[in-house]
Amino acid sequence: MTEEVVIRIEGLRFAWPGQAQEGGALAVPAFSLRRGEHTFLQGPSGCGKSTLLGLIAGLQQPQAGRIEVLGQAPQSMAGRDRLRAELMGIVFQQFNLLPYLSVMDNVLLAARFSTARRLHAGADLRAEAARLLTRLSLAESLWRKSALHLSVGQQQRVAIARALFGRPPLVLADEPTSALDTANAQIFVDMLLEEADADGATVLMVSHAQELAQYFRRTLDFASLVQGEGGGEAACRES
Amino acid sequence: MPGILSLALRSAWNRRTTLAFIVAAMVLATILLLSVTQARRSLHESFSQAVNGTDLIVGARGSNVQLLLYAVFHIGDATQNMSWASAQKLARHPAVAWSIPLSLGDSHRGFPVLATSQAYFEHLQVGHGELLQFSQGRMFNDVYDAVIGSEVAQRLGYAVGQRITLTHGAVAMPGAAHADKPFRVVGVLAPTGTPVDRTVHITLAGMEAIHLDWQAGAPLPGMHISAEAARRFDLTPKTITAQLLGLKRRSDVFAMQRAVADEAAEPLMGVLPGVTLDQLWELAGRGEQVLMGLAWVVAVAGIAGMVATLLASLQARRRELAILRAVGAGPWEILALLGLEGLGVTLAGMLLGVLLTASLLPLMSAWLEVHYGISLAGLSLDVTSVTMLALLLAGGVLGSLIPGVCAWRMSLSEGLAPRV
Ligand SMILES: Nc1ncnc2c1ncn2[C@@H]1O[C@H](COP(=O)(O)OP(=O)(O)O)[C@@H](O)[C@H]1O
Numbered sequence: 001m002t003e004e005v006v007i008r009i010e011g012l013r014f015a016w017p018g019q020a021q022e023g024g025a026l027a028v029p030a031f032s033l034r035r036g037e038h039t040f041l042q043g044p045s046g047c048g049k050s051t052l053l054g055l056i057a058g059l060q061q062p063q064a065g066r067i068e069v070l071g072q073a074p075q076s077m078a079g080r081d082r083l084r085a086e087l088m089g090i091v092f093q094q095f096n097l098l099p100y101l102s103v104m105d106n107v108l109l110a111a112r113f114s115t116a117r118r119l120h121a122g123a124d125l126r127a128e129a130a131r132l133l134t135r136l137s138l139a140e141s142l143w144r145k146s147a148l149h150l151s152v153g154q155q156q157r158v159a160i161a162r163a164l165f166g167r168p169p170l171v172l173a174d175e176p177t178s179a180l181d182t183a184n185a186q187i188f189v190d191m192l193l194e195e196a197d198a199d200g201a202t203v204l205m206v207s208h209a210q211e212l213a214q215y216f217r218r219t220l221d222f223a224s225l226v227q228g229e230g231g232g233e234a235a236c237r238e239s
Numbered sequence: 240m241p242g243i244l245s246l247a248l249r250s251a252w253n254r255r256t257t258l259a260f261i262v263a264a265m266v267l268a269t270i271l272l273l274s275v276t277q278a279r280r281s282l283h284e285s286f287s288q289a290v291n292g293t294d295l296i297v298g299a300r301g302s303n304v305q306l307l308l309y310a311v312f313h314i315g316d317a318t319q320n321m322s323w324a325s326a327q328k329l330a331r332h333p334a335v336a337w338s339i340p341l342s343l344g345d346s347h348r349g350f351p352v353l354a355t356s357q358a359y360f361e362h363l364q365v366g367h368g369e370l371l372q373f374s375q376g377r378m379f380n381d382v383y384d385a386v387i388g389s390e391v392a393q394r395l396g397y398a399v400g401q402r403i404t405l406t407h408g409a410v411a412m413p414g415a416a417h418a419d420k421p422f423r424v425v426g427v428l429a430p431t432g433t434p435v436d437r438t439v440h441i442t443l444a445g446m447e448a449i450h451l452d453w454q455a456g457a458p459l460p461g462m463h464i465s466a467e468a469a470r471r472f473d474l475t476p477k478t479i480t481a482q483l484l485g486l487k488r489r490s491d492v493f494a495m496q497r498a499v500a501d502e503a504a505e506p507l508m509g510v511l512p513g514v515t516l517d518q519l520w521e522l523a524g525r526g527e528q529v530l531m532g533l534a535w536v537v538a539v540a541g542i543a544g545m546v547a548t549l550l551a552s553l554q555a556r557r558r559e560l561a562i563l564r565a566v567g568a569g570p571w572e573i574l575a576l577l578g579l580e581g582l583g584v585t586l587a588g589m590l591l592g593v594l595l596t597a598s599l600l601p602l603m604s605a606w607l608e609v610h611y612g613i614s615l616a617g618l619s620l621d622v623t624s625v626t627m628l629a630l631l632l633a634g635g636v637l638g639s640l641i642p643g644v645c646a647w648r649m650s651l652s653e654g655l656a657p658r659v
């Protein structure tokens with residue numbers, strides 16, 4: 001199956017406005033992520049991990065090179081927004097949930113901007129959300145509560161449920177354990193990978209925390225991935 | 240897009256306290272804009288209805304506007320009197336169809352007392368040319384008969400048969416009562432929406448009778464004439480306040496005006512009510528403009544406040560917008576989220592404002608009725624009001640686009656997670 005490759009990056013170059021002159025541009029000559037090949041990308045703060053995830057998510061357009069997600073690389077902003085809605089689940093470091101929605105509605109948010117995600121979730125969206133929440137050990141009594149009433153650990157697990165809702169093939173996680181203590185971080189990663197496997201999603205997680213590497217099948221050093229120019233390169237190689 | 244609408248609603252509800260203040264500002268702006276225009280329109284209408292059928296108001300020479308306001312609306316300062324002889328002479332002028340003498344000065348519990356003749360009930364036109372109607376009783380006949388306006392009857396709970404005493408001057412002063420000569424209500428007039436409603440009407444003879452033993456605004460010491468004794472005196476008035484004239488042909492009005500001005504016996508003037516009202520509105524115009532300007536200032540401040548608040552909230556909502564972007568919302572949907580909020584707040588404010596104005600106008604009307612005998616029409620969305628509402632809405636929409644566009648630009652430059 002050609003769709004075995006979830007992410008393929010070739011000759012990527014990107015710089016934030018005003019960054020090129022300072023030599024902080026991001027360059028990734030080649031990277032690919034195969035289905036099921038959960039990958040941990042480790043690197044110190046500030047060397048462009050979030051920027052890379054943003055590029056994969058299609059929030060920014062690279063200045064050069066190509067990023068394909070399941071073989072698709074839409075050129076328009078609208079196309080990239082649709083691709084993100086349909087194919088990707090995203091977990092941030094913290095504050096993943098909308099405070100004015102219940103836990104349940106936060107999970108359902110994933111299907112709001114994508115018909116594909118709705119279809120994949122099955123006929124009963126709430127039942128599917130309930131299934132995921134239960135699997136992530138979130139008691140039913142919490143479902144109707146505002147996200148504000150949850151502990152950070154619980155919030156991050158709700159974020160996993162949302163990221164996996166509607167069975168997207170790719171889950172991007174940006175330092176999702178930074179706000180958690182060691183025990184909770186471990187629970188989080190365990191659950192993320194287990195549920196991703198169960199739902200057929202591939203996880204790309206970036207973090208500065210080395211100790212998480214042990215849970216992943218594949219670990220990459222951000223420095224070996226990027227060809228920074230000048231300062232950027234130095235910052236990432238040093239660690 | 241329907242997804243965004245329900246999210247916008249829930250997000251807005253979450254920040255309802257802040258938004259309530261913006262809505263309040265819009266409500267205020269709407270009420271001000273609407274009530275100023277509505278009150279203006281209704282005032283103009285109600286004033287011109289009170290002088291509709293009258294061709295000329297005659298009085299002692301002085302200020303046109305003052306004469307009109309005092310003689311017809313019982314507002315403002317008393318004018319000089321004119322002699323009864325001159326009034327009689329003008330009434331007999333060949334161009335004159337009818338004449339109504341007006342004599343003011345006394346009051347009954349805050350309501351002005353107007354002494355006049357039966358011609359008042361036969362010729363005075365109110366509203367769109369209708370004559371006065373009685374809801375109870377009949378017109379006055381006897382010296383001590385009184386006919387009261389609908390507002391007087393309603394507020395004081397009077398009906399035919401009620402005995403009343405009049406007070407010298409417009410405000411009640413101790414010792415200034417004409418308590419010795421009580422009047423009897425013989426008729427109650429139907430509502431007209433003009434100053435007639437809050438007037439107590441008596442005969443010129445009645446007015447004369449209560450002042451027989453008075454001089455220069457005070458009772459003559461040591462002199463008392465009883466109500467019955469007064470009947471034996473000559474009760475023809477010596478002076479009156481003003482005289483309303485109706486002409487046989489409208490086109491004679493300028494000739495008649497000249498005839499009045501040429502009256503040799505005393506300096507008189509004839510005032511055209513329509514022209515004088517225009518002068519009055521011109522005088523009031525500056526005030527109206529100031530009010531209108533103020534209303535617009537409030538409107539602009541309301542919109543500016545909305546823009547400022549939404550822009551400020553944008554900073555606090557960066558996480559919210561980042562989450563929405565992450566689940567697939569496009570920059571246009573982010574713009575819509577912010578824009579819809581502004582639009583919703585504007586619309587809510589305007590709607591509430593219109594409703595409140597509709598319910599406030601009757602209260603304002605009641606107050607004006609009590610104090611000035613002027614009633615306002617209910618809320619009617621005429622061209623001016625609708626244009627103003629449209630302008631306000633346009634301002635609100637344009638205003639909400641500013642935070643919308645800012646959010647749109649922000650979402651383009653923002654990475655995966657907001658940098659805070
Ligand atoms: N939205 C943005 N606009 C401009 N510059 C940014 C933006 N996001 C990140 N950067 C810059 O890009 C560089 C890499 O940042 P980031 O990708 O957040 O690093 P990491 O996630 O590895 O800590 C930093 O120098 C940062 O200042």
Ligand SMILES: [Mg+2]
Nearest residue numbers: 049050174175
């Ligand atoms: Mg980062």
